[in-house]
Each structure stands twice: as C-alpha cells, then as structure tokens.
Amino acid sequence: MISSNFIESLKKINLKDKAPDYNFLDVIRKNDNENIISEWLAFLFDINKCSSPQPLKLFCEFCGIEFDDSQLEIGREYTLDNRRRIDIIIKLKNAWIVIENKINSMECNEQTVDYEDKIVSEINGQNISLHYIYLKPTFNKSNPTNKKFKIMTYGELVEIWKGIKPENFTRTECYVYFSEFMKLINAKYSMSKELQFDENTKLYIEFREQFYSAEKSFDSTCQAVRDKLINLLNSVFPDEEWTIYARATYILFYKRSWGFDLHFEIGTWDWQRDYKNITFNRLIAKNVQITYCLHAERKQAEIYGVKFKEIENKNSHLFSTEHYNFSNEENCISSLNAIAERLLEIKNSITPIVENAIKAT
Numbered sequence: 001m002i003s004s005n006f007i008e009s010l011k012k013i014n015l016k017d018k019a020p021d022y023n024f025l026d027v028i029r030k031n032d033n034e035n036i037i038s039e040w041l042a043f044l045f046d047i048n049k050c051s052s053p054q055p056l057k058l059f060c061e062f063c064g065i066e067f068d069d070s071q072l073e074i075g076r077e078y079t080l081d082n083r084r085r086i087d088i089i090i091k092l093k094n095a096w097i098v099i100e101n102k103i104n105s106m107e108c109n110e111q112t113v114d115y116e117d118k119i120v121s122e123i124n125g126q127n128i129s130l131h132y133i134y135l136k137p138t139f140n141k142s143n144p145t146n147k148k149f150k151i152m153t154y155g156e157l158v159e160i161w162k163g164i165k166p167e168n169f170t171r172t173e174c175y176v177y178f179s180e181f182m183k184l185i186n187a188k189y190s191m192s193k194e195l196q197f198d199e200n201t202k203l204y205i206e207f208r209e210q211f212y213s214a215e216k217s218f219d220s221t222c223q224a225v226r227d228k229l230i231n232l233l234n235s236v237f238p239d240e241e242w243t244i245y246a247r248a249t250y251i252l253f254y255k256r257s258w259g260f261d262l263h264f265e266i267g268t269w270d271w272q273r274d275y276k277n278i279t280f281n282r283l284i285a286k287n288v289q290i291t292y293c294l295h296a297e298r299k300q301a302e303i304y305g306v307k308f309k310e311i312e313n314k315n316s317h318l319f320s321t322e323h324y325n326f327s328n329e330e331n332c333i334s335s336l337n338a339i340a341e342r343l344l345e346i347k348n349s350i351t352p353i354v355e356n357a358i359k360a361t
Helices: 004-011 034-045 054-063 111-123 154-161 172-188 199-206 208-236 270-275 299-314 329-359
Strands: 073-079 085-091 095-101 129-136 149-153 242-246 250-255 262-268 288-296 320-324
Touching: 004 199, 034 054, 034 073, 034 085, 034 095, 034 172, 054 095, 054 154, 085 111, 095 111, 111 129, 129 154, 149 154, 154 172, 199 208, 208 242, 208 329, 250 329, 262 329, 288 329, 320 329
Parallel strands: 095 129, 129 149
Antiparallel strands: 073 085, 085 095, 242 250, 250 262, 262 288, 288 320
C-alpha cells in the first residue's frame, strides 16, 4: 500500500542532477589515499617547489615556531633506525616538525612514542626544538598515544590557510596545486561527519519497502512490454529467413545469408541509459528515443562501407531517431506498433538494395 505521505515526499525530490564536484584525486581514483595526500602536503610545505612561503609560514605559526626558512628540508616517509617511517618531517634551522598524517586510520603500536624517542636521539643534544603534529580529518576521533603530539584537524588547517591568494605565489601557476588541495580538504576532511546522507537517500531509507514494491511492479510491466515488442519484431522478421539478436540497449536484424556483421539495428541513446535507465528492457517512459540504422561491421565494413554510405544518403528515414511515448497502456501499444511499422517499411525498401549490393560484390 503506497501512502499519501510517500507520494508527497516523492514530489519534493529535486530531479535536476547536481553536477559532480571532482577534484584531482577523483580523476586518478586515489581518494582517501594517505600517501598521496602526504605527498601533496609536503609539496606545499616546500617553498622552492610550490613557490610560496605562506603555507609553511602559517603552519609554523600554528605550531608556535618562529619562521626561519634559511635552512629548510622537507622529508617524506622519513625512515628511522627501527624502520618506522614518519609521514612528513620539516627541518628548519632551529626547529623540526614531525607530522603524523591520519586520514581514515588511527595510531598503530604506539608509533608516536617511537617517533619521539628516535628523533630525540637523532638530534643528539643539538639546539633544535622539536614539535609534533597529529594531523587528521575533523571527523576522525582517534588520538595520539604520545601526548606531546598536538592534534590539528584539517578544518583548522583550512582555517589558517584560507587567506592565501594567487599573488602569494611567485609562480602563479603553482597556485592551482594549493587551490585544488584546499578544495579537496574542504569537501572531504574539514567536515564534522565522515558520511552525510542527502535528502533523497533519507527518503529511500524511510520508504524502502514502498520503493521495492513499486520497482517490482515496474519491472514486471517492462518485461511484458519487451515480450510484446519481440513478438511484433518476429512478425516483421519471420524466423525462416531472419535472425533477431536482442540485447538490452540494441536489437539486430539480419538475414542468415548476410552474416551477423551485416544488419539492421535499432538502439537506445546512451544519455537515456545513464540518466533515465531507458533500455529495451525498461521502455516505459514518456519520451523514449530509438535510432534506426544499417550497419556493416568488421570485414563487412571494408566490403560494403561505401555502398552503405550511398544507401544512407538516399534513404534518410533509415538513419534517423524517432521519439516514442510509453507512459501508459494505450501509448505503449501505439508506440510498439509504430516501431514495427517503421521496421517493416525499412525492411521492404532497403533489403533489395542490400542484396543487390551483395550480388554486385
């Protein structure tokens, strides 16, 4: 039973897709990759590479360090003598900053305690102040074992870096690396929740049973429409001469004497499959676009390609796209009959031309 509350909720759904907000890591499919994010951070801290002192300068201010970049070294995966590796280490003239970067992980085996022990022994009494940062997304609830590690969230990092502008970079083209990093952090790691459900997801959860019931009914009706379509196609292309090769997104028709690679074809457009999930298995919709064409593929294309081009130029109705309405029972029958009639027209007019082309080859 579908409730009125369910129907009213469906009416409020925003049908306009929100454009995907991609960042660089989405492009290379490396989102949440801790190593890549650490590499990116190390690049932004390196004044010579990113061409701006501002990211490091403001970070040092957060750590309570007087900024002096006269002797700067940035280390990644800094290996200690016990084979532990520090994510990032920043070595300034009079201060070292040890950064443990956590994205979707937490501390393992008291690693922050080991880091301090090994770095202290490595400095060996030099006049260098040590600073420890435990950097994590705002939603990450983990804490360092070593209390000397100061917790810094990515939300705080965004806050201290938000005033950095293109003019702060001597090579302004490098600003894109900084702005893309900020875009990533703002979108993913400075938020208080690791997961956020939109209103459509919440609606689906609330009315999951109703969605399931409606989907089952819809699928059953779609199957009935497909069966009716195949029956009509079988009447247009009788089995004694023709083969019908039906798939979800296209249907081929060819005489067995032609071979599979030489055929008529009808298909649904890609955008329909992506946006409305319209295929020959799911035709029920108000606006369905079906394209008609004649194909010569693989070896047949080399033989008949030019001749098919001539057929295309003389028969524009063959290479065309038609719009159909499958929104109710009456429209479904009307549209199915129209498809069958169009294919019969194509078959009767084009088949002799195709067979003459075959004979002349």
